[in-house]
Amino acid sequence: RKEVEQDPGPFNVPEGATVAFNCTYSNSASQSFFWYRQDCRKEPKLLMSVYSSGNEDGRFTAQLNRASQYISLLIRDSKLSDSATYLCVVRAGNTPLVFGKGTRLSVIA
């Protein structure tokens, strides 16, 4: 089983839609969770950390379910500029981050 699994997509959604991505992780010792965004031919950049109680940053909401070992990202009112690949990232202790392969989102006008 891969350590971090994501649906590769693509998710093709119209502008203004709400879209959600899930990600599952296998290491129950994982303690830190993140969503990164990667634009085509660019480097990954931190979108948001994911906290146990869930957290929101504008149109983006991240949630963590430790019992089922998955994290989610919800994007409301999608914009064309949200088109990118979203990487789920987890970390156990002081070990290096483990990246999922990403979910590709395409927002269509």
Place this chain on the structure above:
Amino acid sequence: NAGVTQTPKFQVLKTGQSMTLQCAQDMNHNSMYWYRQDPGMGLRLIYYSASEGTTDKGEVPNGYNVSRLNKREFSLRLESAAPSQTSVYFCASSAQGVQYFGPGTRLTVT
């Protein structure tokens, strides 16, 4: 602050040639990383350095060597390039679990 910088941005090598990819960060981070990214494979960790003077293998270290020259600089060396090393290489540094990536080096080995 420049953040994480990488040189070169693009490189074409012939099989068997050697080269060093350079990476520097100006954020005073202890940890630095080298990844490669291939279509459909995601980011794969090659080597990392948790602090100046230490290096550790990641998921795909074969064919590569690294040097943590000082706190700022972490270089990746391909001693004898192979077509399988054609990829995009990203360097990153981290603090408090968050990684900051450089813009990448696109390497083609023919």
